[in-house]
Amino acid sequence: MPRGPRLDHPGALHHVIARGIERRDISYSDVDRRDLLDRLAQLAPALDTPIYAWCLMSNHFHLLVRSGGAGLSAFAQRLLGGYASTFNRRRRRSGYLFQNRFKSTLVEPEPYFLELVRYIHSNPLRAGILPDLDALDRYPWSGHAVLLGHLACPWQATDPVLACFGSRAGGARRAYRAFVQDGLDRHTIPDLSGGGLRRSAGGWDHLLGLRRGREAWAFDERVLGSSAFAHAVLADAPPVPLAPIGRRDTGHLDHLLTELAARYGVPRSDIAGPSKRSVAATARAEFCDRAHTDYGWTLAAIARYLGISRPSVARALHRHSAAPNIAAGKRRTAGTLPTLAPRHHPSSPV
Numbered sequence: 001m002p003r004g005p006r007l008d009h010p011g012a013l014h015h016v017i018a019r020g021i022e023r024r025d026i027s028y029s030d031v032d033r034r035d036l037l038d039r040l041a042q043l044a045p046a047l048d049t050p051i052y053a054w055c056l057m058s059n060h061f062h063l064l065v066r067s068g069g070a071g072l073s074a075f076a077q078r079l080l081g082g083y084a085s086t087f088n089r090r091r092r093r094s095g096y097l098f099q100n101r102f103k104s105t106l107v108e109p110e111p112y113f114l115e116l117v118r119y120i121h122s123n124p125l126r127a128g129i130l131p132d133l134d135a136l137d138r139y140p141w142s143g144h145a146v147l148l149g150h151l152a153c154p155w156q157a158t159d160p161v162l163a164c165f166g167s168r169a170g171g172a173r174r175a176y177r178a179f180v181q182d183g184l185d186r187h188t189i190p191d192l193s194g195g196g197l198r199r200s201a202g203g204w205d206h207l208l209g210l211r212r213g214r215e216a217w218a219f220d221e222r223v224l225g226s227s228a229f230a231h232a233v234l235a236d237a238p239p240v241p242l243a244p245i246g247r248r249d250t251g252h253l254d255h256l257l258t259e260l261a262a263r264y265g266v267p268r269s270d271i272a273g274p275s276k277r278s279v280a281a282t283a284r285a286e287f288c289d290r291a292h293t294d295y296g297w298t299l300a301a302i303a304r305y306l307g308i309s310r311p312s313v314a315r316a317l318h319r320h321s322a323a324p325n326i327a328a329g330k331r332r333t334a335g336t337l338p339t340l341a342p343r344h345h346p347s348s349p350v
Contacts, residue, residue, distance in 0.1 A: 007104075007106045010071075011066060013108075015064055015107055015116055020060065020098060021095075021099050026058070026060065026061070047074065047075050049066065050157035050160070051063055051065050052156075052157050053117040053120040054120065055143065057123060064117060105222060106222055106233060107224045108225025115192060118180050118183045121136070121147075122136065133177070138150050138151070252295060256290060272306045272307060282319075285317070285319040288316040288317050
């Protein structure tokens with residue numbers, strides 16, 4: 001039951017997320033974070049991979065990149081492998097640092113390019129690390145401050161983003177900041193996960209009722225875009241290989257089930273079953289999300305493992321994606337900010 005092949009071609013726009021194994025921290029200090037940024041500074045020009053937005057969190061990071069000739073996988077493997085090796089030596093640890101496969105979503109530029117720039121850069125605010133937009137304006141672990149001209153980061157591709165807001169640097173920066181503020185004022189987060197064809201099928205509620213024919217696979221979580229865009233991408237993609245659940249070790253799912261049962265204080269049987277208790281449903285939703293996102297299990301295989309229906313797994317995934325990540329935000333702290341070289345622009349907002 002392997003995942004589908006990664007969708008990529010030169011010039012493709014990707015939203016990349018790399019998480020720590022078992023959602024553990026991937027950076028402990030500013031030294032770690034600076035090391036990761038230094039690697040981005042080397043790889044972005046070397047592999048012709050523009051980076052339009054980025055944000056470093058304690059246990060994961062986001063990138064919005066355009067794939068170069070070497071491909072996204074080559075870029076990510078050099079970035080993650082090099083960082084993990086240095087991190088392990090520095091921290092005197094061994095073993096995997098990142099989950100076994102980074103997540104990438106192939107993005108249709110219009111209308112998702114600017115939405116993703118805003119979403120990625122405002123992560124520290126949604127996680128509760130920073131109190132307000134003023135703090136984000138000079139926060140060194142997000143590309144937002146670079147777009148405003150407050151921090152120097154030559155490898156970040158700022159011009160294509162600012163060009164969307166105006167031809168003059170000062171006015172474009174003010175318009176970009178207003179765009180970010182507008183998103184915060186809405187208090188809602190747009191659906192920027194993959195599954196472009198899911199939207200054209202009428203959303204989750206309609207999709208859950210489709211069990212046969214072409215509609216049964218009419219969304220793909222590797223794609224963020226319109227129905228036409230997703231169909232065009234998938235038309236050239238190799239088919240997803242399938243394997244029965246019995247041919248894959250379920251030990252990591254057993255461990256995950258035990259972990260969540262202990263954390264939520266419910267029996268394993270309540271998670272692996274149709275229990276409608278709120279706490280059991282919440283634990284089941286996290287189980288489905290992690291089994292699907294972290295380990296690459298299909299919805300049908302997760303349903304067989306838990307002894308529930310595939311639509312129930314889809315509802316659990318929707319429940320988890322709609323829930324705010326409050327607990328994660330409370331665990332994180334901003335840390336001490338390093339000294340970075342500012343760039344002065346007379347027309348930049350204060």
